Amino acid sequence: MSSESTPYKDKKVISIGIVRELTGLSLRQIRYYGERKLIFPDRNEKGTRRYSFSDIEKLIEIANKREEGVQTNEIRREMNKETKPVEKRMLKEMLRGQFNAHFRNNSNNKPF
Known part of the structure; x- marks a missing residue:
């Protein structure tokens, strides 16, 4: 899927620092959920993780479930x-x- 046809919610353009601010999760938690194959950030040419708005929604959902003990x-x-x-x-x-x-x-x- 080309970036032009990708819905804005699925474009991987958000840095991990912004994700941390928006979700309230630590950098370690965000990375851990990626390691556990719950989210799938892209990496740019420098190796920096990039997330989408959909990833942020999913992270919040994951965090809520973890708080419930799941x-x-x-x-x-x-x-x-x-x-x-x-x-x-x-x-x-x-x-x-x-x-x-x-x-x-x-x-x-x-x-x-």
Whole structure:
């Protein structure tokens, strides 16, 4: 996905210092959540981490769950469960669109 088509919330342009200020988390906590594969910052050419507004929202959500006593591995499992149905639905819609396009162009059959 090119940066021009990336929604502003997903553009990785925010430094870790700003993320710290916005979330109230320590630098160590922010880095730790990245190490635990809960967030995925980009790195610029100098190796500096860059975060998005979506990452900040996710960090706040993670911090709230941690305060409730939820372990990071449970948070990661929950996050994976949330994304998989969306990915499956998108794949199903893409396949349906491909089938419809194929059969509309190659026959008089009704689309699926």
